[in-house]
Amino acid sequence: MRGLLSHLEVGVPATVEEAVTCLGDGRTWLPMAGATDVGVWLNAGRDLAGPVLSLHRLRPELRYVSVENDRLRVGALATFRDLARSEGLRARVPMLAEAARTIGAAAIQNRATVGGNIANASPAGDSLPVWLALGATVELRSAAGVRRVPFDTLFVEYRRIDRRPDELLTAVQAPLPPGRARQYFRKVGTRRAQAISKVVLAGLLETDRGRVRSVRIALGSVAPVPVRARRTEALLTGAKLDAALVREAANTLRAEIRPIDDVRSTAAYRLSVAGNLLAEFLAPA
Numbered sequence: 001m002r003g004l005l006s007h008l009e010v011g012v013p014a015t016v017e018e019a020v021t022c023l024g025d026g027r028t029w030l031p032m033a034g035a036t037d038v039g040v041w042l043n044a045g046r047d048l049a050g051p052v053l054s055l056h057r058l059r060p061e062l063r064y065v066s067v068e069n070d071r072l073r074v075g076a077l078a079t080f081r082d083l084a085r086s087e088g089l090r091a092r093v094p095m096l097a098e099a100a101r102t103i104g105a106a107a108i109q110n111r112a113t114v115g116g117n118i119a120n121a122s123p124a125g126d127s128l129p130v131w132l133a134l135g136a137t138v139e140l141r142s143a144a145g146v147r148r149v150p151f152d153t154l155f156v157e158y159r160r161i162d163r164r165p166d167e168l169l170t171a172v173q174a175p176l177p178p179g180r181a182r183q184y185f186r187k188v189g190t191r192r193a194q195a196i197s198k199v200v201l202a203g204l205l206e207t208d209r210g211r212v213r214s215v216r217i218a219l220g221s222v223a224p225v226p227v228r229a230r231r232t233e234a235l236l237t238g239a240k241l242d243a244a245l246v247r248e249a250a251n252t253l254r255a256e257i258r259p260i261d262d263v264r265s266t267a268a269y270r271l272s273v274a275g276n277l278l279a280e281f282l283a284p285a
Helices: 016-023 036-043 056-062 080-085 088-093 095-102 106-111 112-118 130-136 230-236 244-255 265-282
Strands: 031-033 052-054 063-069 071-075 137-142 146-152 156-157 168-175 183-189 200-209 211-220
Touching: 016 052, 016 056, 016 137, 016 168, 056 080, 063 088, 071 230, 080 088, 080 095, 080 106, 080 112, 088 095, 095 130, 095 137, 095 183, 112 168, 130 200, 130 211, 146 168, 146 211, 183 265, 200 265, 211 230, 211 265, 230 244
Parallel strands: 031 052
Antiparallel strands: 063 071, 071 168, 137 146, 137 168, 183 200, 200 211
């Protein structure tokens, strides 16, 4: 049975200032942009308690992709098609452009927003490990001002981020990776398109004369929230890359994550695939 909408109160602010005023009025608003996840909830029979805050009139303020001055900045209402089409993004952060192309089908990519993907906080969110590997920061705006939360601490628990009810997620920004850094993104699902991920891995790697100068490894669908593989990163940093180290790193990663069995896959499969993806990421170096 599909959820009902006729009873909902809907707010339609014209500016970000109006939006944060609504969010600060003491009621529990549900900010809604592309509504691609909300459509799934309703189709499954989940009701929306309301009220709903429609953000579609905020596009002039919050729909942009900026790649300049060694910094990437993306407005919360930028769509994944916007990311995939950005020439600057494809040139400087190809792993994020690749992630944008894996989200749903063309119709979903045209509507789904960067801010919604983050705020929805699904551990299978395809873009989230990329932002985590980039060392991104999320901007949350309220009547009191702007609060910036690092991606490392943003995800509090399953399906919940560090956002107060009076705050609106307005942007995400990250330093641009060095040009010499190897970027990697891989999503493993049941099929190549319109599949929820079984494992997602994003990585950044810098080497110097065969040794690992710096490395960041982030994964999705292997824990209740997106995670950094810090033990594996520590093992690799400063070490000389060879086949033995790659095998040891894959084993360390498998010991570090705690995937579960669910309707999409098994924990054993996820452990195996995660190690294989890490080896694929490191092998060319």
